[in-house]
Amino acid sequence: MTEYLIYAFIYLIAAVIAVPLAQRFGLGSVLGYLIAGVVIGPVIGLVGEETTSIQHFAEFGVVIMLFLVGLELEPKSLWAMRHRLIGLGGLQIGLTALAFTGAGLLFELPWTLALAIGLILAMSSTAIVLQTFNEKRLGRTEGGKNAFSVLLFQDIAVIPMLALLPLLALPELIAQAQSAAASAAEHHEELSLVAGLPGWAYGLVITASIAFVVVGGHYLSRPLFRFVAASGLREIFTATALMLVLGVSILMSLVGLSPALGTFLAGVVLANSEFRHELESNIDPFKGLLLGLFFITVGAGINFSILFSEFFTVIGLTLGIMLIKALVLFLLALIFRIRNSNRWLFALSLAQAGEFGFVLISFTVQNHVLPPALAQTLSLVVALSMMFTPGLFIFYDKIILPRFEHSSNEREADTIEEQGTVIIAGIGRFGQIVNRLLIANGVKTVVLDHQSTIIDTMRRINTKAYFGDATRPDLLHTAGIEQAAMVVVAMDNQESSIMLVKHIKHSYPQVKILARAYDRGHSYRLRQAGADVIESETYxxxxxxxxxxxxxxxxxxxxxxxxxxxxxxxxxxxxxxxxxxxxxxxxxxxxxxxxxxxxxxxxxxxxxxxxxxxxxxxxxxxxxxx
Structure with a gap:
């Protein structure tokens, strides 16, 4: 007992120190957890053999995460994304597995071994990607939505992979491990409801299990949650939520399906439940802790002896695998017309191997598909690719995103072909309302904004707007500032808005200036600059x-x-x-x-x-x- 408490304390203190430091330096919590694991494992040696056992427990964090993801998706939302789910996700699995299988054949591996490696490496890390998307608020972007579709399809694809991989077993490995195979078979029969069943019966059991999750989740969960909620005890509601997730996970495991897929399905079924928000708030802390523990075990489980003995081979394989995956994803982004920085986000975010890779590697070793020595190297490559992933997000944030934001605003200013009574500088959520109100009352406006994406959006909804920086005197002249009655300053940038007010008040004192203020301090500065009417955007x-x-x-x-x-x-x-x-x-x-x-x-x-x-x-x- 004391030994496990000591291990728990070590893991917790490592997280408490490393994660806040990683967040402070802009590295993200995932990299913080991974670094913490490396320090307490391979570097200091405070944890060791128990890491693998703890990792199996910590993988439950991925299961809870997918349950929470399911709670956010109503069935109609899932149906709406079916094209991305099947088309984009299916092509990603197929093309990536094909690319790695071809690479394996070039290195003269048996085709069964090459295909198994291709399927394993086709998976990406649901845990790291969704956690990072959540922290950086990237889940609602076009790239984030498409990446989520691929991750969801990968989780579904684990089922046919588990059925296919045993068929790729190497005869020589089977011959070397007859006793181990017998032992594994006994263990499998003991913990399985489908072992030894014919194909038609296996299909019926799976169908019945999924139907039970769907029907039971819809009709049985509500009376259960009402009964528990009536007790008024929050901890019992939490216990009930965990019981539900555990029960579905156990059922899926017993019939040979992915627990993560089962809990995701249960989450989707409960997405319309009146208890959805209560479920989220009760389970979310467990997800965060278990995911953090999972990332620490990934870092602690890195075998540095293999890394140092085959350093250039392992690093070369890791970078090569990530490059091939990124190229395949980038190609798919082009085919599916994912644009601009979202294309890079999609390609970079999924370029790693995933936590299901560890599950598949273990499964292939048990079923004599991969030799144990190769499996150890492959596990190290998977772990390193996951460790490098936060660096890809940093690269996206610091290099890719600023370049696209800069280039999107670098285009030539539009030629302004008309003049109006009112010039509106800034057509964001504030300026749009002002513009619609004036136009609806017959007032002619000229709209300027320096963000090209907003201008393009306005044009798609038939709102006339010009791309250009309103602080430029030549653009104001072309827009007819000399004849205008007023200028509405609704720009997001506070400094630019103050600069514009000063310029207009100095050069065109007859023009009325109505300005939007971000807060009280900004309103004072606008007033000091000469704005005639100031309204706080939230007042x-x-x-x-x-x-x-x-x-x-x-x-x-x-x-x-x-x-x-x-x-x-x-x-x-x-x-x-x-x-x-x-x-x-x-x-x-x-x-x-x-x-x-x-x-x-x-x-x-x-x-x-x-x-x-x-x-x-x-x-x-x-x-x-x-």
Whole structure:
């Protein structure tokens, strides 16, 4: 018992030290976990033989992750992505396996051995990729969605692979391990519901198992969760959620299917459940811990003796495999018209081998497909490719993405062919609303924006807009700034918006300037630059949400409206004094010092006084009515 507690402490302290440091240096949590594993395993030697056993346990984190992914996907969403799932995923598996099989034949490997290696290396790391997508918020991008489709198809493809790989067994390996084979066969029969069944019966068992997960998840889970939720004990709900995931995983394992695929299917079935969010919040912490443990065991399990004895061979194989996978993925990105930086994200994110590679390697050794020595080298290559993956994401962030963002804005400015009463600088979510309102009332506008992707999107929805930097005097002249009545400044970049306001106020003082402010400090700077009307982008919506919150909490609608009006009245009354205090202190270089802070605290006190006054008035009126 004490020994396991010591190991748990070592793994935890390694994660606590390495992961925050990796995050601070922009390396991501996955690389932090991997480095932690390398340090406590091969480098220091604090952990050793138990790593493989712990890794099998930690792989449950991948199972939980796919359950949570399934919860985010309604069945109709899964059906909508069927073309990417089957077409893109199927081609990725097929072409990658074919490429590695061909490479194996070039090295004069038996075709069965080459095909087995090709299938193993066709898999990518669901754990690393989805975890990194989640951290970097890449899952909603075009490249992220396509990568997810491929990963999901790979998880499904594990099933036919497990059926095919035993057929590739080498006769000489079978002859060398008759006793081991008998032992493995007994073990398999003991833990399997399908061992020895004929093909038709095996198919029926699998179909019945999947049907049970789907039907049971839809009809039986809701009464169960209602019963448990009625107890009011959060820990029992957590236990029930884990029981569900474990039960599905065990069932899938007993019928020879992937536990990850089974739990993903269960998640999809429960995606429309009213308990979905409760399930997510209860299971997510376990996913994070187990995935972190899994990554640590990958790092700790690297066999450095093989690496040092065959350094150039292993590194060459690892880089070669990642390059071939990236080339195949890039080709598929071209075929499926994945554009710009998303093409690179798709190719780089899936260029590694995956955690299912370890499962398949172990399976092939048990079934006498791979020699143990080759399997050890292949496991090392898989682990190293996973370790190099965070570096590919860093390369994407630092090199690829900035180049595409730069080049997308590097094109020549459009020729502005018309002039309008109002020039709108910036057609993002704020500027779009202003533009639609003006056009709907017959006001002619000229829209400028320096982000080419936004301009292209506007044109697809028949909104006329020109690509160009509104801070350029020549573009303002062409847009008719001399004849314009006003300019609406709705740019995202705060410094550029201030620069534009200063230029217009200096060169065209007759033009009214209406500006969007990001926050109070930005509004002061815009006012200082000369903007005539300034509106905070979130001010009015925040007031509306605040009033709605009061109504939902039981405040009478009329009182909630009065409170909202009182807040705005106080803000308007004190805004001039706050601005003057800010202006004086900003000139002295000591912003938000004594005077400003004192006035701001007075503002807070006035808000409380006005709220209390409105509540008192409302109570008096209600008592008179009674």
């Amino acid at each position: 009015h919506s925040a007031l509306e949400i605040g009033a709605a919150a009061l109504r939902e909490l039981g405040h009478p609608p009329r009182l909630a409206q009065q409170q909202k009006s009182a807040y705005k009245r106080v803000d308007d009354e004190l805004s001039a004094g706050l601005y003057q205090a800010w202006l004086g202190e900003s000139k002295e270089g000591e912003r938000f010092d004594n005077n400003y802070l004192k006035l701001f605290m007075q503002f807070e006190d006035r808000i409380h006084e006005e709220m209390a006054f409105e509540r008192s008035n409302h109570e008096t009126e209600e008592s008179h009515k009674a």
